[in-house]
Each structure stands twice: as C-alpha cells, then as structure tokens.
Amino acid sequence: MQILVVGSGAREHALVRALVADPEVTAVHAAPGNPGIGDVAHLHEVDAMNRAAVAALAVRLGVDLVVVGPEAPLVAGVGDAVREAGVPCFGPSGAAAALEGSKAFAKEVMAAAGVPTAASRTCDDIDQVAAALAEFGAPHVVKDDGLAAGKGVVVTDDAQAALAHARACLDRPGRRVVVEEYLDGPEVSLFVLCDGTNVVPLAPAQDFKRIGDGDTGPNTGGMGAYSPLPWAPATLVDEVVTRVAQPTIDEMARRGTPFVGVLYCGLALTSRGLRVVEFNARFGDPETQVVLARLADPLGTLLLAAATGHLADHGPLTWHDDAAVTVVIASANYPATPRTGDVITGVALAGTVDGVHVLHAGTTARDGALVSSGGRVLSVVGVGDDLPSARTVAYTGVDKIRLADSQHRTDIATAAAEGRITTPGL
Ligand code: AMP
Ligand code: GLY
Numbered sequence: 001m002q003i004l005v006v007g008s009g010a011r012e013h014a015l016v017r018a019l020v021a022d023p024e025v026t027a028v029h030a031a032p033g034n035p036g037i038g039d040v041a042h043l044h045e046v047d048a049m050n051r052a053a054v055a056a057l058a059v060r061l062g063v064d065l066v067v068v069g070p071e072a073p074l075v076a077g078v079g080d081a082v083r084e085a086g087v088p089c090f091g092p093s094g095a096a097a098a099l100e101g102s103k104a105f106a107k108e109v110m111a112a113a114g115v116p117t118a119a120s121r122t123c124d125d126i127d128q129v130a131a132a133l134a135e136f137g138a139p140h141v142v143k144d145d146g147l148a149a150g151k152g153v154v155v156t157d158d159a160q161a162a163l164a165h166a167r168a169c170l171d172r173p174g175r176r177v178v179v180e181e182y183l184d185g186p187e188v189s190l191f192v193l194c195d196g197t198n199v200v201p202l203a204p205a206q207d208f209k210r211i212g213d214g215d216t217g218p219n220t221g222g223m224g225a226y227s228p229l230p231w232a233p234a235t236l237v238d239e240v241v242t243r244v245a246q247p248t249i250d251e252m253a254r255r256g257t258p259f260v261g262v263l264y265c266g267l268a269l270t271s272r273g274l275r276v277v278e279f280n281a282r283f284g285d286p287e288t289q290v291v292l293a294r295l296a297d298p299l300g301t302l303l304l305a306a307a308t309g310h311l312a313d314h315g316p317l318t319w320h321d322d323a324a325v326t327v328v329i330a331s332a333n334y335p336a337t338p339r340t341g342d343v344i345t346g347v348a349l350a351g352t353v354d355g356v357h358v359l360h361a362g363t364t365a366r367d368g369a370l371v372s373s374g375g376r377v378l379s380v381v382g383v384g385d386d387l388p389s390a391r392t393v394a395y396t397g398v399d400k401i402r403l404a405d406s407q408h409r410t411d412i413a414t415a416a417a418e419g420r421i422t423t424p425g426l
Helices: 010-020 051-061 071-075 078-084 103-113 126-136 159-170 236-254 287-294 299-307 347-351 387-399
Strands: 002-007 027-032 065-068 120-123 140-144 153-156 177-180 187-195 199-201 210-212 216-219 224-227 260-270 273-280 323-330 343-345 356-360 363-366 369-372 376-384
Touching (some): 002 010, 010 027, 010 287, 010 299, 010 356, 010 376, 027 051, 051 078, 065 078, 103 120, 103 177, 103 236, 120 126, 126 140, 126 177, 140 159, 159 177, 187 236, 187 299, 199 236, 224 287, 224 387, 236 260, 236 273, 287 323, 323 387, 376 387
Parallel strands (some): 002 027, 002 065
Antiparallel strands (some): 120 177, 140 153, 140 177, 187 199, 187 260, 210 216, 260 273, 323 376, 343 369, 356 376, 363 369
C-alpha cells in the first residue's frame, strides 16, 4: 500500500514514522512535509491548502490512501477533492470538518446528540456577549467561532479582557463568538477513529496548551503531551465512546454528512462529570506523537479501514505497556510572532539517546544546516517503562538540542508522574 500524508508538522512526522513501520506500506509520500519527514518519506512541493493540486498528486502517485493531518485543508475541502478523484481519504469532508471549523456548529450537533458539554451562548454582537458573560460569571470563557490555530480561546477572570477578545473576534467579517460556562477539572484528549458509522478509540493523552510552566501565559498549539493517563478512571474510554463519539457520529450520519477520519474529543473531567471542551476533526498535535509511540497495531491498515468504511472488521487496538512523553521545543517569541531562521543543532545526538526520537515541525534546510522556520520547531519524544522514566528520557533528549532563545516547558507530565492529578467527579 502507498500512502500520501498531507501536512508538515510533528504530528505528520509521527504519522509518517508509524506508517513506514507498517509492513503493508510500501511507500510513504508527504506534501509538503519537512526535512525530518524527508528522511523517511518522499516529499512533494504541493500546497496542502490547494485541493485540486493535492488530489492531482494523489492520482499521479497512484496512492491507495491520503491521510490529511491539519484542520485547515480539511475545512477547505481537500478530503472532498481527493475522494472525488477516486482515492480513499482518511479525513472528513469539508461539511463534516465543520465540527472543528465552527464551534457554534459543534455545539448544535452536541445538543442534538445529547452529548455533555459546557452550557454556551453563540453571540453575534457585543451586547449579547456582555449578557452571556454576566449570565455565566467568572472565570469567563470566550471563543472565536472559526478556526484560530489554538489561539481563539480566552479564559480569564477579567471581564474587560473577555470583552476585548470578543470585540477582536467580532471585528472580523462574518465572525461570531461563543461564550461558555467554565469547566473545572483535568483535561483529556481522546482520538476516535471513525468510518462514517463505526468508531474505534485510541489511547487517551493529556496535552499542555499554555506556553509556560504551571499552565501560565498564553495558549499555544500545544507544548507537550503524555500517554497513558494513570490517574484516569478505567471506564473513561468506554464512557467517551458511548456518551460522546458514537452519538456524534450517528448525528453526523443522520444529517447526511458522515464523519470519516479522527474525531478528536477534547474533554474535561469536571466535578459534575465528563464534558466535551471541544471537537477537532483531525489528530491532535502534540498528543499524536505520544499516542502513536504506544500503538502496537499497524497504522496504515487501520487508517485505510476507516477511510473505506471497514472499521467494524477491526477488533480493539493493542498498545505497548510503555509510557511516552513529548516535549515541544518552540522558537523565541512563540506564540506571538515566532522568530525564525535560527540554526538548530543536536537533533541527531538527541536521537541516539535510548528511547528518544525527534520529530520535526517548523524546520527547514538552509546551506546544509537545519534552521527554524516556525513557532513549534521540534517535538522530542521519550519512551520508557513508566511516566517518570519516559519523562527523564524525553528531557535527556531535549538537553542535547541547541536553538538560540528557544522555549520549552520543564513540567510536562510532572504532576501525573508524581501522582498529583485527581478527578473529583468520577
Ligand atoms: P478549545 O480551542 O476550545 O480547545 O480551547 C482551548 C483551551 O481553552 C482548552 O484546552 C481549555 O484549556 C480551555 N478551555 C476551553 N473551553 C473551556 C471551558 N469551557 N472551561 C475551561 N477551560 C476551557
Ligand atoms: N493539541 C491541541 C490540538 O491539536 O489542537
């Protein structure tokens, strides 16, 4: 089987790495990819957002499957174009990707499907926002309705800051904002593979969204992750499948927009029980890096089964007993205006540490050197027998890498490794 992966981040590098390891997979292509992906797959200079170009590339290469990594191409309909060209695609149609592309739409589907989530108000103007903020009280949660690369949400005790964010969102043409009640409790990311009808859950992971240690500073795309979650209730995955994923997939099918791909369930385990914080229509980054490090089943076979409506033939997945931790190395000034063009060294050295592999995100080759080209630059993955050892392995890898003024969190998986996470409501 030959596969084309669309995207260029560490998530796509993790996908490519796992696909290459599948004995059924004979070749992996990536568009546009990055230098790390280029070490193990064939790169093609095609813009991931250009639906016609991606579909034409898939046809020209004669691939058996296209896997779309990021949300923006999915929302733009790359999955539709690939399927229209006759190639199976792991990734939802533009219509189904609206589960991520519009928070108001996701809320409407959840309401129709009876999925537990935060109470919310969708607002078209600032007076509605002010009323909703007053109704729910602090902490305030204000979300841009549309795609915002992980930066559209503000959670604050400051009503003026909440209003200012809402104004900035509403100032853009056609934009609405969603104001929500605040959800307490630890967050979990659970990826659920869907073939339009059937669902197969992966292993849960936890992501660290804020830039700074102790969950301080602005939200980012994600600064690190770990899996498994020793503190999570044993029934968590079953509960998410039964109460969240299957009803959502059933509702999408009922609407005539079946969901094929991965439904990313962003959850809060609150004092009042399980709640959906958000849906995404794709694998999470950096959670994918740790989840795939633990998956024992061949990934290509699994994603093809999802893309072609055959997930029911697939039994429950098998997992390595290991734990995995990933630490993201980000450039100076991320997430505001990341500085790029700095030389990166030590990647190969880090890769020699037992249990470490380094995945590329914002990197590019220049004059024979590797230089930074984006906000999140590398994702260093450490695998060990348990979380404390996976953590140590990952940070040993991070310490080998040099990038001027780079940023990384030093507390990824610390609380879990020390047994300090509790779930009051479950
Ligand atoms: P989202 O893009 O909707 O995932 O939001 C990004 C992050 O903001 C989440 O991962 C949470 O950490 C936080 N967040 C979103 N919604 C809420 C909420 N209702 N209550 C508390 N925190 C939230
Ligand atoms: N890790 C958060 C995301 O992928 O949206």
